[in-house]
Amino acid sequence: MTEVTVKRLSAADADFDATLDRLLAWEDSVDHQVNESVRHILQAVRTRGDAALLEFTSKFDQVDAASVAELEISAERLQQALDKIPADQREALEKAAERIRSYHERQNAGSWQYEEDDGTVLGQKVTALDRAGLYVPGGKAAYPSSVLMNAIPAKVAGVGEVVMVVPTPGGTVNELVLAAACIAGVDRVFTLGGAQAVAALAYGTETVPPVDKIVGPGNIFVATAKREVFGTVGIDMIAGPSEILVICDGQTDPDWIAMDLFSQAEHDEQAQSILVSPDGDFLDKVETSIRKLLPTLERAEIIAKSVSDRAALIQVEDLAEAAKVSNRIAPEHLELSVADPEALLPSIRHAGAIFMGRYTAEALGDYCAGPNHVLPTSGTARFSSPLGVYDFQKRSSIIGFSAEGADRMGRVASVLARGEGLTAHARSAEYRVKS
Amino acid sequence: MTEVTVKRLSAADADFDATLDRLLAWEDSVDHQVNESVRHILQAVRTRGDAALLEFTSKFDQVDAASVAELEISAERLQQALDKIPADQREALEKAAERIRSYHERQNAGSWQYEEDDGTVLGQKVTALDRAGLYVPGGKAAYPSSVLMNAIPAKVAGVGEVVMVVPTPGGTVNELVLAAACIAGVDRVFTLGGAQAVAALAYGTETVPPVDKIVGPGNIFVATAKREVFGTVGIDMIAGPSEILVICDGQTDPDWIAMDLFSQAEHDEQAQSILVSPDGDFLDKVETSIRKLLPTLERAEIIAKSVSDRAALIQVEDLAEAAKVSNRIAPEHLELSVADPEALLPSIRHAGAIFMGRYTAEALGDYCAGPNHVLPTSGTARFSSPLGVYDFQKRSSIIGFSAEGADRMGRVASVLARGEGLTAHARSAEYRVKS
Numbered sequence: 001m002t003e004v005t006v007k008r009l010s011a012a013d014a015d016f017d018a019t020l021d022r023l024l025a026w027e028d029s030v031d032h033q034v035n036e037s038v039r040h041i042l043q044a045v046r047t048r049g050d051a052a053l054l055e056f057t058s059k060f061d062q063v064d065a066a067s068v069a070e071l072e073i074s075a076e077r078l079q080q081a082l083d084k085i086p087a088d089q090r091e092a093l094e095k096a097a098e099r100i101r102s103y104h105e106r107q108n109a110g111s112w113q114y115e116e117d118d119g120t121v122l123g124q125k126v127t128a129l130d131r132a133g134l135y136v137p138g139g140k141a142a143y144p145s146s147v148l149m150n151a152i153p154a155k156v157a158g159v160g161e162v163v164m165v166v167p168t169p170g171g172t173v174n175e176l177v178l179a180a181a182c183i184a185g186v187d188r189v190f191t192l193g194g195a196q197a198v199a200a201l202a203y204g205t206e207t208v209p210p211v212d213k214i215v216g217p218g219n220i221f222v223a224t225a226k227r228e229v230f231g232t233v234g235i236d237m238i239a240g241p242s243e244i245l246v247i248c249d250g251q252t253d254p255d256w257i258a259m260d261l262f263s264q265a266e267h268d269e270q271a272q273s274i275l276v277s278p279d280g281d282f283l284d285k286v287e288t289s290i291r292k293l294l295p296t297l298e299r300a301e302i303i304a305k306s307v308s309d310r311a312a313l314i315q316v317e318d319l320a321e322a323a324k325v326s327n328r329i330a331p332e333h334l335e336l337s338v339a340d341p342e343a344l345l346p347s348i349r350h351a352g353a354i355f356m357g358r359y360t361a362e363a364l365g366d367y368c369a370g371p372n373h374v375l376p377t378s379g380t381a382r383f384s385s386p387l388g389v390y391d392f393q394k395r396s397s398i399i400g401f402s403a404e405g406a407d408r409m410g411r412v413a414s415v416l417a418r419g420e421g422l423t424a425h426a427r428s429a430e431y432r433v434k435s
Numbered sequence: 436m437t438e439v440t441v442k443r444l445s446a447a448d449a450d451f452d453a454t455l456d457r458l459l460a461w462e463d464s465v466d467h468q469v470n471e472s473v474r475h476i477l478q479a480v481r482t483r484g485d486a487a488l489l490e491f492t493s494k495f496d497q498v499d500a501a502s503v504a505e506l507e508i509s510a511e512r513l514q515q516a517l518d519k520i521p522a523d524q525r526e527a528l529e530k531a532a533e534r535i536r537s538y539h540e541r542q543n544a545g546s547w548q549y550e551e552d553d554g555t556v557l558g559q560k561v562t563a564l565d566r567a568g569l570y571v572p573g574g575k576a577a578y579p580s581s582v583l584m585n586a587i588p589a590k591v592a593g594v595g596e597v598v599m600v601v602p603t604p605g606g607t608v609n610e611l612v613l614a615a616a617c618i619a620g621v622d623r624v625f626t627l628g629g630a631q632a633v634a635a636l637a638y639g640t641e642t643v644p645p646v647d648k649i650v651g652p653g654n655i656f657v658a659t660a661k662r663e664v665f666g667t668v669g670i671d672m673i674a675g676p677s678e679i680l681v682i683c684d685g686q687t688d689p690d691w692i693a694m695d696l697f698s699q700a701e702h703d704e705q706a707q708s709i710l711v712s713p714d715g716d717f718l719d720k721v722e723t724s725i726r727k728l729l730p731t732l733e734r735a736e737i738i739a740k741s742v743s744d745r746a747a748l749i750q751v752e753d754l755a756e757a758a759k760v761s762n763r764i765a766p767e768h769l770e771l772s773v774a775d776p777e778a779l780l781p782s783i784r785h786a787g788a789i790f791m792g793r794y795t796a797e798a799l800g801d802y803c804a805g806p807n808h809v810l811p812t813s814g815t816a817r818f819s820s821p822l823g824v825y826d827f828q829k830r831s832s833i834i835g836f837s838a839e840g841a842d843r844m845g846r847v848a849s850v851l852a853r854g855e856g857l858t859a860h861a862r863s864a865e866y867r868v869k870s
Contacts, residue, residue, distance in 0.1 A: 092850040234818035262859035356835030363860040367848040371832035383669035385830040395820040397806035400791030413802040415527040424697035425798040
């Protein structure tokens with residue numbers, strides 16, 4: 001029997017704020033040995049290229065190759081993987097990909113410009129990145145859905161080339177991951193992993209082309225390497241543990257809610273599942289469901305630890321207070337399991353993704369709703385967004401002054417530049433002023 | 436007489452790529468003593484709040500106050516500053532602000548959603564940050580234009596409260612900066628600076644409210660502090676030295692081009708100015724203009740060092756090759772000083788801002804064109820964008836499944852979740868599938 005404890009909090013308690021702060025805190029300590037090791041690997045790949053890549057891949061993944069070219073997986077091999085996976089899985093992946101593509105196409109931003117009366121033109125030119133790198137973890141955390149969620153927005157954005165890296169420890173290849181890469185239209189795949197794969201993507205080697213941005217999840221070595229190469233290339237967010245917050249009015253089947261909480265808790269022991277409801281009896285029922293359903297789950301050990309350490313059932317006065325608690329947490333996933341989610345939506349200010357109504361299980365969003373499952377964690381939804389097409393595009397300002405516009409605005413710039421003591425700026429503007 | 440050397444390169448040279456790489460490299464070494472000092476300051480402000488802020492402000496800025504409240508500048512004081520600056524400066528600031536506001540309003544993104552045949556709703560909800568922090572340097576690098584460029588996009592985005600910090604070493608207040616804050620509609624101003632000001636904005640103190648994102652330029656202490664608090668709050672890019680690349684067909688007045696290069700070089704000794712032209716005679720003429728005009732400039736010493744160390748005049752075969760060189764550099768500022776800039780524009784892939792035609796001096800963009808002057812430096816225009824309204828907004832995905840949609844998609848999610856070994860995900864989805 002798996003032991004589990006379930007914390008109960010009330011927003012009315014005097015120490016609620018402090019208790020909630022403690023609950024939300026998680027261990028994110030910097031490991032100096034990891035830092036040193038990652039810096040060494042980055043430096044080696046940067047200076048010695050393919051040779052260093054081969055050494056690290058032999059050492060860490062037990063894969064020996066004569067050249068990095070041998071570690072590239074051909075388009076034919078990807079197609080083969082797609083052809084040989086079970087039909088229901090292929091169909092599900094293709095359906096998911098279609099929905100992800102369709103949603104993300106609506107994020108595509110266009111360039112724009114406008115002309116002023118004097119003929120001056122201002123605008124914003126949107127261009128895709130030339131090349132993006134996608135890190136996909138190997139081993140047990142190899143998720144084909146992540147391949148779709150990371151690669152499809154890049155392709156929709158118009159990225160010229162998407163280069164994927166995925167480690168194959170001991171030579172073990174995940175066919176579903178390769179099939180997903182095929183469906184998503186990934187252009188090149190290398191069986192590389194760890195900090196050395198991040199280095200190869202950031203700096204390029206004789207065989208691996210350098211990319212402009214690296215996205216995708218990874219372990220502490222990968223995350224540390226991404227942090228280090230940031231600036232040389234763009235990166236997506238460094239993710240913390242996954243979290244869900246469910247606001248329920250007490251009218252959803254408590255088994256459903258318990259399972260929704262579990263679907264987050266099963267990710268890992270640091271994952272966080274929080275239920276907020278004005279209905280104390282309902283919180284009791286969900287706790288009963290938790291205890292009843294937990295033993296039936298494959299990943300019961302992980303879930304029991306995650307629930308015991310990091311979950312909470314929180315009683316609030318009403319749904320308005322529930323929204324306040326949610327805004328304070330700024331959850332990655334937010335389920336509004338209530339009769340009228342539309343009525344509650346305007347009071348929600350911060351959340352990575354919002355799941356509306358009792359039928360919208362968070363798990364649907366993880367796979368095939370369409371929106372991205374790469375979402376801001378640890379309260380960063382206060383200032384950041386789901387991964388999207390916008391992460392693979394950048395803007396350039398367009399400024400085109402007519403002679404008349406340069407005359408008028410040159411005078412303004414001149415005054416301001418002289419006010420700041422930047423006289424070369426002033427004189428550059430003044431050359432365009434009619435005397 | 437100020438000594439200056441002007442490098443000449445040709446894209447046809449065998450070692451051009453390597454020479455260009457060396458030219459673009461700049462010293463960005465990490466200073467461990469700065470890191471240690473910044474960590475100490477952050478920790479002190481985080482744990483001791485106002486008391487630590489007062490100590491550091493006394494120590495670093497020689498400003499002694501009895502409370503942090505004393506360091507807040509009132510709205511009345513900002514208005515006073517606006518009222519007392521010279522009329523031409525006020526007018527120029529107001530004109531610039533109006534144009535910046537008007538351009539950035541076009542960046543405002545709207546929420547959207549769409550409904551599928553079975554009643555499932557998908558969308559994206561855009562919300563502004565609750566609170567943004569704006570760092571403004573004090574002393575000689577106090578630029579009122581930066582206040583406008585950082586604060587106005589935040590206000591246009593709908594940020595609830597914009598909190599500005601600006602150090603006043605020795606008690607010296609810059610009236611133009613306060614006037615610009617008044618015009619931009621900054622909500623609160625504290626005379627704080629350095630890593631301690633960044634800490635106050637990131638963590639909040641008894642008096643300074645915590646913000647969700649910190650933007651604005653600063654010295655090495657400020658930049659290091661921003662890097663450290665990233666994750667707790669959002670930050671804008673950490674900027675490298677400012678740069679300009681001018682592509683000229685040889686038909687612009689060489690004095691104009693020389694002055695445009697100077698307007699970048701006068702920022703600091705590490706600033707970079709590059710001219711690219713297919714016309715070798717024109718490069719000679721610009722070099723002559725550089726030598727002629729340099730002695731007439733207030734900041735000649737800085738410019739001479741910047742030009743000698745980091746500038747180059749590069750000869751290319753034609754404008755197409757000029758565009759290629761420019762794309763490789765991905766410059767912060769790009770002037771297309773050519774007869775038909777529109778014809779060249781499609782071949783430009785990476786640049787922070789593009790200045791079209793001979794009349795569009797880069798300096799106009801620094802002050803009053805409308806687009807932002809906070810731009811990606813050091814080649815990061817390959818993957819990042821000018822500061823904009825989008826930096827002060829974030830998106831939440833909206834997913835609302837109808838019963839029918841949850842039934843159909845629950846089946847897909849179930850197959851994929853089981854393929855990934857995540858059975859709680861599968862069962863959560865399956866609850867919503869009609870039996």
